[in-house]
Amino acid sequence: xxxxxxxxxxxxxxxxxxxxxVEYQGQVGVLLRPDQIVPILRWLRDSxxxxxxxxxxxxxxxxxxxxTSYPERFEVVYxxxxxxxxxxxxxxxxxxxxxxxxxxxxxxxxxxxWLEREVFDMFGIRFNQHPNLKRxxxxxxxxxxxxxxxxxxxxxxxxxxxVELKERIQELDQHGFYPPPPVEAKKGxxxxxxxxxxxxxxxxxxxxxxxxxSAGKEKTATVAAALPAGVNTGKTLRERDQA
Amino acid sequence: xxxxxxxTVEVPVATGDEDRYRxxxxxxxxxxxxxxxxxxxxxxxxxxxxxxxxxYLHRGIEKLAENRTYAQTLILTDRLDYIAAMSNNCGxxxxxxxxxxxxxxxxxxxxxxxxxxxxxxxxxxxxxATHALDIGAMTVFLYCxxxxxxxxxxxxxxxxxxxxxxxxxxxxxxxxxxxYFIDGLQRFIDIFPEKILEYETLxxxxxxxxxxxxxxxKVSREKALSLGLTGACLRASGVDYDVRKHxxxxxxxxxxxxxxxxxxxxxxxxxxxxxxxxRQSVRILQQCIDQLPPGPIVGEDAPDLHMxxxxxxxxxxxxxxxxxxxxxxxxxxxxxxxxxxxxxxxEVPKGELGFYIISDGSPRAYRMHIRSPSFIHISALTALSxxxxxxxxxxxxxxxxxxxxxxxx
Numbered sequence: 001x002x003x004x005x006x007x008x009x010x011x012x013x014x015x016x017x018x019x020x021x022v023e024y025q026g027q028v029g030v031l032l033r034p035d036q037i038v039p040i041l042r043w044l045r046d047s048x049x050x051x052x053x054x055x056x057x058x059x060x061x062x063x064x065x066x067x068t069s070y071p072e073r074f075e076v077v078y079x080x081x082x083x084x085x086x087x088x089x090x091x092x093x094x095x096x097x098x099x100x101x102x103x104x105x106x107x108x109x110x111x112x113x114w115l116e117r118e119v120f121d122m123f124g125i126r127f128n129q130h131p132n133l134k135r136x137x138x139x140x141x142x143x144x145x146x147x148x149x150x151x152x153x154x155x156x157x158x159x160x161x162x163v164e165l166k167e168r169i170q171e172l173d174q175h176g177f178y179p180p181p182p183v184e185a186k187k188g189x190x191x192x193x194x195x196x197x198x199x200x201x202x203x204x205x206x207x208x209x210x211x212x213x214s215a216g217k218e219k220t221a222t223v224a225a226a227l228p229a230g231v232n233t234g235k236t237l238r239e240r241d242q243a
Numbered sequence: 244x245x246x247x248x249x250x251t252v253e254v255p256v257a258t259g260d261e262d263r264y265r266x267x268x269x270x271x272x273x274x275x276x277x278x279x280x281x282x283x284x285x286x287x288x289x290x291x292x293x294x295x296x297x298x299y300l301h302r303g304i305e306k307l308a309e310n311r312t313y314a315q316t317l318i319l320t321d322r323l324d325y326i327a328a329m330s331n332n333c334g335x336x337x338x339x340x341x342x343x344x345x346x347x348x349x350x351x352x353x354x355x356x357x358x359x360x361x362x363x364x365x366x367x368x369x370x371x372a373t374h375a376l377d378i379g380a381m382t383v384f385l386y387c388x389x390x391x392x393x394x395x396x397x398x399x400x401x402x403x404x405x406x407x408x409x410x411x412x413x414x415x416x417x418x419x420x421x422x423y424f425i426d427g428l429q430r431f432i433d434i435f436p437e438k439i440l441e442y443e444t445l446x447x448x449x450x451x452x453x454x455x456x457x458x459x460x461k462v463s464r465e466k467a468l469s470l471g472l473t474g475a476c477l478r479a480s481g482v483d484y485d486v487r488k489h490x491x492x493x494x495x496x497x498x499x500x501x502x503x504x505x506x507x508x509x510x511x512x513x514x515x516x517x518x519x520x521x522r523q524s525v526r527i528l529q530q531c532i533d534q535l536p537p538g539p540i541v542g543e544d545a546p547d548l549h550m551x552x553x554x555x556x557x558x559x560x561x562x563x564x565x566x567x568x569x570x571x572x573x574x575x576x577x578x579x580x581x582x583x584x585x586x587x588x589x590e591v592p593k594g595e596l597g598f599y600i601i602s603d604g605s606p607r608a609y610r611m612h613i614r615s616p617s618f619i620h621i622s623a624l625t626a627l628s629x630x631x632x633x634x635x636x637x638x639x640x641x642x643x644x645x646x647x648x649x650x651x652x
Contacts, residue, residue, distance in 0.1 A: 025344065053468045055471055056586070056595065067603050083482055147610075153307075
């Protein structure tokens, strides 16, 4: 059946629900109110002359930055296709900005489960009666919904899980080959410089006397002495490698 | 030390029932084909609950696409299904061409069909190799990579890249094929049917292979449609659905080929479907080489890569405001692209890859949704595996053929 004809049949069947019918490049989209979406989709799937058995895609749209004004902020778009009769139709359900929610279609297509979870993840649109509505691509403790238009491209801040992971790596690095300098020594940068200066002549004397191999050892010993007791001397190891 | 969050260290705990335990398979498990994690609840070796977790490779391609021009988005589509990047490129180009009403020339359509089928072969070879390796057939793995290497070398000859091609362009392809490429492809086609026979000799009637695949991960026709399976997974269940036949794009309406349909809907049927698909791909390639017409490779109405300045309206504006350059400049950035929304699907090796693109008249997509077959196939793993054994889950993951780059986007 032609797409236009399907849209017209839909309009006669559910005249209350259809807001508008738009056509572009031979593809027809039907704009709908959200309340009756499950009966509409069930009718499209089961009626004998339509048999739309394949839910091709289900996605969300944020209309807030459109150049032309749109009646509602959010949309959930359903792409339907009939594998037997080879026709398709697009349904666009309009949802308000405040508390957007629509009935879940998992009862009709079990494959819609993750697709609806993705829309929830990316847009914050809730699906009523969904069996397991939680984030799917992003971590559970992610803040915000990235595909909303006001969400910045680079994100607002680092994800808390990554921050904790980095802290943990830093902590474990203390036991590695090149542990980072301890935080206390970093803070007192000027004091350390002052402490280092008197050591300087000693080092040059040692280098001249014993050559480069023992100079490294000497340096390790002197800097370790300059640092407070119990602090890891890993920094000097790194310095030695660089030299 | 700070209290670790739930996300990072959630150790499986005993549920009280001593026969059941939870097992976390992946994300570094070699048989998960990428960074897929499957949380399992087991009763002995039987899977009671199976919950796949994705998102480890999420790069926000849909968000990025809203901030880049169509020409710049093309390179992102390489990173979807990196095993068959050419198919993704072609799918995206077909979608944008339909959106912007651009017609690629016939030669470009044929070349795209060639590269599409080559990447289908490359993807199926990698699928067969890893799937067989999971089940324990090492030799097939080596044989498949031997042939895949020839294909990758041909791709390298064509466009210089072996993995991320970005070879098609909106309105055509980047550069023409040369005689060396066609010769090499012809040589490959000549030897490849024998190679398929070789793989089949190794595993088709192999007792271990049959025991591991026949009746495993069985999906009925209705269930497959309900789960949203596409590609070989759907056809193995007896549904005649191939986008190349149903809604032909590029040169698929000009070549003759058959769509292999299975019946049983189990892992073995999916394997058979893909093997037959490889034979059909060879058939399509042969016809494309024979029919390849001369002519241009990029359409006249194709946009240039710098899509924000379309030349024609700029010239018009300059002519109309001759002598006043400032006015001409102010006209330059006027939107000249059509506004509307479109869903275009293509048949990639994994299934149906769809692009839903909304344009609002600017050279950037207002919204681009990617319907990735792998994402839906992974969600179907739950239905395929529950009630089976852990070893059958490995078969199922291999047999539905998923790529996590495409799944996570």
